[in-house]
Amino acid sequence: MRRAVDEPAGQPILAIDLGGTRIRAAHVSPDLAVACRMAVDTDDEEGVEAVIGRICNLATDVVACAGAAGLPAPVGIGISSPGPLDPWQGIVVAPPNLAGWRDVPLVDRVEAEVRLPAFLERDTNVAVMAEWRHGAGQGAEDVIYVTVSTGLGGGIVLGGRPLIGKDGTAGEVGHMTVELDGPICGDGAPGHAEAIGSGTAIAREGRELLASGAAPQLARLVSDPAQVSAAQVAQAAEEGDAACRAVLDRAWTAIGAMCASLVNALNPEVIVIGGSIAVHHPTLLDAVRAEIDRRAFPRPARRVRVSLAEHGDDVSLIGSLPIVNERLHDPAYRHGQMRTPA
Amino acid sequence: MRRAVDEPAGQPILAIDLGGTRIRAAHVSPDLAVACRMAVDTDDEEGVEAVIGRICNLATDVVACAGAAGLPAPVGIGISSPGPLDPWQGIVVAPPNLAGWRDVPLVDRVEAEVRLPAFLERDTNVAVMAEWRHGAGQGAEDVIYVTVSTGLGGGIVLGGRPLIGKDGTAGEVGHMTVELDGPICGDGAPGHAEAIGSGTAIAREGRELLASGAAPQLARLVSDPAQVSAAQVAQAAEEGDAACRAVLDRAWTAIGAMCASLVNALNPEVIVIGGSIAVHHPTLLDAVRAEIDRRAFPRPARRVRVSLAEHGDDVSLIGSLPIVNERLHDPAYRHGQMRTPA
Secondary structure (H helix, E strand, O other), rough: OOOOOOOOOOOOOOEEEEEEOOEEEEEOOOOEEEEEEEEEEEHHHHHHHHHHHHHHHHHHHHHHHHHHHOOOOOOOOEEEOOOOEHHHHHHHOOOOOOOOOEEEOHHHHHHHHHHHOEEEEHHHHHHHHHHHHHOOOOOOEEEEEEEOOOOOOEEEEEEEEEOOOOOOOOHHHHOEEOOOOOOEEOOOOOOOOOOHOOHHHHHHHHHHHHHHHHHHHHHHHOOOOOOOOOHHHHHHOOOOOOOHHHHHHHHHHHHHHHHHHHHHHHOOOOOOOOOHHHOOOOOOHHHHHHHHHHHOHHHHHOOOOOEEEHHHHHHHHOOOHHHHHHHOOOHHOOOOOHOOOO | OOOOOOOOOOOOOEEEEEEOOOOEEEEEEEOOOOEEEEEEOOOOHHOHHHHHHHHHHHHHHHHHHHHOOOOOOOOOEEEEEEOOOOOOOOOOOOOOOOOOOOOOOOOHHHHHHHOOOOEEEHHHHHHHHHHHHHHHOOOOOOEEEEEEEEOEEEEEEEEEEOOOOOOOOOOHHHOOEEOOOOOOOOOOOOOOOOHHHHHHHHHHHOOOOOOOOOOOOHHHHHOOHHHHHHHHHHHHHHHOHHHHHHHHHHHHHHHHHHHHHHHHHHHOOEEEEEHHHHHHHOOOHHHHHHHHHHOOOOOHHOOOEEOOOOOHHHHHOOOOOHHHHHHOOOHHHHHOHHHHHO
């Protein structure tokens, strides 16, 4: 199982994507082929142990599937998880969208069960690795990945190195302030970009429009006013609802301003935009480009490329390929029984 | 003159601080002793050539002074300048506060005249080097320097490496958006932190208060309403002028929100605050601390230390000590006649 440090980095891995709604797993080869895809509902309301059991079962099933298919055995496991988490100790700290998870030593648990060295990283850091090494940011040294979906998150690579931070929280770009007294974010702070630009924020604005009677097209689309989705607000906007259009425009402006701030502060070469909302709304990229041109210095604004993520939902699987291969022999991540000296 | 790469880095240097108002120069020893301090007015309205002449004369005078004083000869020259500039080619690109300067090959000119290898860096990057290597950020790997004076600028060190950016513009944190539709910044963009938190912004708000008659204490301090300074607004606030107090509070909030954004995005260990306004208003640090606690995630907020710069105005001299010593043998900065192989 153990390999010499100078062996080529590209070995197949087992990727696990732990999300608030679904757990996905797959075998990922160095040529980026994703095989033996499997998924189950997270059902975090059933408790931490039940979810850990599902993760381990899924991993075991993928290993068996890969063996049966004649694929080379994975050399390790990469686990993408919502943050905050401790990537060095392999501990999920307290993600808001995993009920009851608090300081869970997920890597130890998975290693003990699946008998492969495992590595934990925040979902957005996994995504930036996928796009930097194998996607829209390939070849660049300074890459920022921004995900626009329920929340607004990010991962940062600078000078050819992922930026993790001493607490593992670097890259939380959605929690940059874009309005000093703006709407309250999920974490209680005012005016974060996430509180204006995320799917959650768009849906909240939609609910408020319905309550005030200001969005007639939206009212026709929605049966339960408490269940408005960002997708419905967007659909109403497309059908000519001016108030919904204004909500989307404001969301795009907030995301674009946040990106422009990153251009001025970090001078990146590429900003990769992913996440379900980005995939469904290509005009978001145009808006980000326009806000960068409006709010950032001319030279870094000209430099930076704004691109849609190439790997879509698979960023959280493919990104584990470089992570596992690079950390397999990195002593900073040696912990747990699979990584005691052989 | 040339040294082996493995020779100890700490050699004395000649530091030049090119500012919009003054040019300063000194001999800086590895023990941080600053000797042979000299200064002249910049007088940029007399043209680029006149200013270059003053820089070269000042440098020559400092070398002569150091020789007469028996100090060891400087091994190179570090020039701190307003940005934007190209540190690799040694070119001052187009600083707003140096009239007529556009793509000036300052390093070539100074090297030709003074016969020492020279290195150019943005003033705020010089400052972060001073505080990271020899001041409030010593020992940390992730340090952000923020300067609060006429403008609002910054320099960033991450993972033990200065962040320069492909255009040399990284660290321009004052041009992060904190209000989507906020006041227009000097660069024409809306809502940058600099447009609310800088001395220029505070003075602008003071002028507007005077015009509207809303600041009685300020009115008593000011003879020419067109010449209101940030210091006068601050003095009026201290004397009980509520409107002036609100302007300062808003400025501190903008700077604090900007710092909180950097805490969430970059997870730094230390934020060092310098610049003339920071020096004169210690309450600024308390406000920055409060805004970080209010707007940033708990773990990185607890981690980050907020400190006043230790070297005051001398950051732009002392920071050249590590810059010159480290770049003297870095091929990325080899350009100009002094660095062709001996």
